[in-house]
Amino acid sequence: MILSRFFKLDKSVEKSREGIFSRIASIFEQPRPVDDDLWDELEELLLQADVGVHTTDQLMEIMRNEVELGNATNSRDLYRVLQEELVLSLEEVAPAEPEDFLAQPGELGVILIVGVNGVGKTTSIAKLADYWKSRGQKVMLAAGDTFRAAAIDQLKLWGDRVGVPVIAQNPGSDPGSVVFDAVSAARTRGVELLIVDTAGRLHTKVNLMEELRKIRRVLDRQNVSHVRSLLVLDASTGQNAIVQGRAFKEATGLDGLILAKLDGTAKGGVVFAIVDELEIPVLFVGTGEKASDLSEFDAKAFVNALFKRA
Ligand SMILES: Nc1nc2c(ncn2[C@@H]2O[C@H](COP(=O)(O)OP(=O)(O)O)[C@@H](O)[C@H]2O)c(=O)[nH]1
Ligand SMILES: [Mg+2]
Numbered sequence: 001m002i003l004s005r006f007f008k009l010d011k012s013v014e015k016s017r018e019g020i021f022s023r024i025a026s027i028f029e030q031p032r033p034v035d036d037d038l039w040d041e042l043e044e045l046l047l048q049a050d051v052g053v054h055t056t057d058q059l060m061e062i063m064r065n066e067v068e069l070g071n072a073t074n075s076r077d078l079y080r081v082l083q084e085e086l087v088l089s090l091e092e093v094a095p096a097e098p099e100d101f102l103a104q105p106g107e108l109g110v111i112l113i114v115g116v117n118g119v120g121k122t123t124s125i126a127k128l129a130d131y132w133k134s135r136g137q138k139v140m141l142a143a144g145d146t147f148r149a150a151a152i153d154q155l156k157l158w159g160d161r162v163g164v165p166v167i168a169q170n171p172g173s174d175p176g177s178v179v180f181d182a183v184s185a186a187r188t189r190g191v192e193l194l195i196v197d198t199a200g201r202l203h204t205k206v207n208l209m210e211e212l213r214k215i216r217r218v219l220d221r222q223n224v225s226h227v228r229s230l231l232v233l234d235a236s237t238g239q240n241a242i243v244q245g246r247a248f249k250e251a252t253g254l255d256g257l258i259l260a261k262l263d264g265t266a267k268g269g270v271v272f273a274i275v276d277e278l279e280i281p282v283l284f285v286g287t288g289e290k291a292s293d294l295s296e297f298d299a300k301a302f303v304n305a306l307f308k309r310a
Pocket of ligand 1: 115116117118119120121122123124259260261262263264285286287288289293
């Protein structure tokens with residue numbers, strides 16, 4: 001059996017598809033007039049799906065316009081417009097490709113993984129390591145979350161499982177120093193991709209910014225020119241993810257998003273709100289707790305998966 005490239009993406013939205021999105025689909029499946037009842041039901045379900053007030057308002061306005069212009073005259077037309085607009089809303093933000101996160105062959109690229117504690121950072125790092133290792137990259141991890149001893153041990157454990165080396169120091173050591181060591185080790189061993197775990201104490205935003213800036217300064221000093229940062233958000237935290245995203249965008253600048261735990265929520269509509277509000281492309285989604293539970297993100301495949309009918 002040939003599995004589609006987005007098979008995992010498809011599976012990760014099962015809860016959303018079987019929950020609110022199947023109710024949205026059912027609005028349109030039977031031919032019915034486009035009246036106030038339809039608009040009200042649709043608006044309410046989009047909000048329930050966590051699409052967010054701003055994104056929902058925009059979608060509703062576009063759909064009403066299409067009806068006024070005569071481009072959509074019945075519920076089936078509107079269903080098509082809704083799906084097209086959902087895809088467009090994701091595509092409005094220039095998409096990122098996984099390859100953008102790698103340096104030129106023979107050079108060292110660094111990816112900083114940022115996000116609040118508990119969102120799925122360390123697990124996502126293991127998934128990324130597995131993803132790129134299986135695509136032939138020589139990968140190394142750096143335990144830059146030195147705040148908690150458990151965070152260092154957890155990263156080492158994942159490194160063993162996926163078979164990539166982990167550079168770590170003692171708990172409480174300076175993350176900048178860990179990164180310095182890791183870059184030196186990476187160069188010595190011909191590593192192409194260094195993925196750095198970082199601490200996620202958002203409540204001390206000033207320190208967090210300072211810590212991330214310091215890591216960047218260390219990378220500058222070592223002449224690492226290809227540095228990208230990826231924010232991990234927990235899809236099941238809904239609109240709160242947007243608040244976190246804004247703080248990190250301000251603090252460090254972001255090149256892409258990983259939405260962890262998409263499999264754990266029925267409110268997969270939050271993806272539209274996150275992309276709309278943060279204007280940062282989703283690169284990967286987390287589809288479970290194993291190292292292989294990661295899927296590339298694609299706007300069309302995602303919308304198709306949400307509305308796919310058995
Ligand atoms: N279902 C599911 N669980 C996840 C996913 N990513 C992470 N987790 C779980 O979320 C919890 C926190 O993950 P962790 O990587 O330690 O978060 P961190 O504190 O941000 O580093 C762990 O129990 C993970 O197994 C995912 O994509 N799906
Ligand atoms: Mg962690």
